[in-house]
Amino acid sequence: MSRTAADGVRVTPARLADGREIVYFDEDGAPPRVPEPDRRDLPPLSTASELRFDPLLREWVVIASHRQGRTHMPAADACPLCPSTADRATEVPAGDYDVVVFENRFPSLAADGGRVLDDVGEVERSRRPGTGRCEVVVFGPDHNASFADLTPRRVRTVLEAWTRRTRALSALPGTEQVYCFENRGAEIGVTLPHPHGQIYALPFVTPRTRRILDSARAHRERTGRDLFADVLRAEQEAGLRVVARGEHWTAFVPAAARWPVEVHFYPHRPVPDLPALTDAERDGFGPLYLDVLRRLDRLFGLPLPYISAWHQAPVRTGRDLSRLRLEVFSVRRAPDRLKYLAGTESGMGVFVNDVAPETVARRLREAAP
Template sequence: MPKTSATLADGRELLFFDPAGTAPRTADDQRPLSPTAHLSTIRRDPATGAWVTIAAHRQSRTYHPPADECPLCPTRDGRLTEIPAGDYQVAVLENRFPSLAMRSAVELGDSETPLRAERSGTGRCEVVCFTAEHGSSFADLTPDQARLVLDAWTDRTAALAELPGVEQVFCFENRGAEIGVTLAHPHGQIYAFPFTTPRTARMIEQAGVHRAATGRNLFEDLLAAERAEGTRVVLAGEHWTAFVPFAARWPYEVHVYPHRRVPDLTRLSEAERAEFPGIYLELLRRFDRIFGPDQPPTPYIAGWHQAPAHRGDELALHIEMFTIRRTAGKLKYLAGVESGMDAFVNDVAPEDAAARLREVAT
């Protein structure tokens, strides 16, 4: 997989990922950009121990530009964009408005106390452009194109985990204005966090409880149970299974696990990598058919859950995908108990959701 590195006008890194046999790309950013100041910090909530990122400088980020002003399209016909090339397959670039950055302009004193823990927002945020085609989506990719995205995710997971201060790498996609997406171009993001995220910390804790009680790995047992019961399995291959979790939080939520437990993307075998694009593309296309042919594309969030860079060997790599649409024309809003107490109430039985996702198979 050829990978070409370039530098944008303000000093940010841009990477091109191409199929084997492709010549290295060239990029010359002609925009008059100045280096930006990154002012984020992370603060620990003393009541829960969770870290919260404070990034007020992001208020000025690009917001719903028209299609002919999309910053993630290739640079063509004299219009300069974030991608200074006439075309590309997969492009990864440092976010121009990052929540976390390695070059922080914040200076903090030595006044940390148990109730006031604050640190520089050190980390990295990257944008992953899945294709140069503005009106496309991940579901429209070919298996070879989806494999190239998987390879890019893997490459970035390995590189970002080695950065000083990085504890966890999270590759994810938000699709749809209902989710809060502000750029319509098909893309995802990668966050390199300077802490272990709360959901991951809870999963590691539960894995420890399960190990102490049974002597086995929680995620291996969870996958085996779902495959044996079969009621909530949506589709399965030789190396991967997609299923609706027993206690799904969202109306339509699917988790996809490799059959062999690995901690992160870098540990997948070639056979597992080869099969994943077909499984994932079929799942995405089914999501778009859940609510009927007259409905707009289904908004969703999909993210890779990986073990932290320096701990959490019990955690199993998997991707979690869900939509906030609960039925045609209606969204699942996080109301008081969900937003205020993180106590979810699901409007669709997980078994019914799985059955519907099997019904809309091609």
């Protein structure tokens, strides 16, 4: 049954042939959707995902050997994210859609199914099923488009999908953190070129989030202030690295950027996650984000490969210390050169950036149309 959200987006859930959930997000003005049946004969979803704990770094590692056989860079006429046609059924049974979200057919994390895993000789026995959920978010039916080609209205619809799925996945038993992200470009490792992103419901708080929360806690104990508010204030007052600013959001290159191109988006009001944004803050995000994405593509005169990562507060811990923000970064450092993680980065986690953050910010400001 379709449900209409506050901003006019109509939400219609359905099921795929193997039982996976699919949710359509149709924009205002679209007629009520009657979900088309999935015509494919699919076997039940089966995964071999498991979690193992690294005793040296005190971090969880996901082992997902079943993903070796996932779809990799298919031809355009074999894309599984395009709308279905009379001659070919895809992951989206509909002949057209605005935004659609569905459970990944090759998930890194999934329901455990009651599996029992044997001991494999760990120092600290930790091996357990990789419980969680992985979803695909398709930004539109145009196979050759990118996020930067979307309209502000479509970005608002995508934001509604991220928000509603964050709420739904946060409510699942065992979810500790919800992570929404987009990978764009073959240089990043994208296996499907159709514009899309993913959402992970993680059964643990990620290592980076834990470390950032430790920093925020130490900053509050030392100064009595909010770390993220101080970072945003310092960037706004200096102005050296601010790329664009609106009524509700500021985009800036961080002073200690690790990547050759890196831009952070902070809402001006401290909120823990996407559901906490107001309608005005959600409306203000799209125009600013599209502006910066288009500047990124003009930076080297070709589509920029990037990862766009939403940082949201964990579901149960550190919510008073967290702040919603978006981080976009790229491995491209010149039109014909990529940054590879070399010995210091891969071996020791010490990043060396060949490009000054102030230079990147200035060039992005100059890239305005």
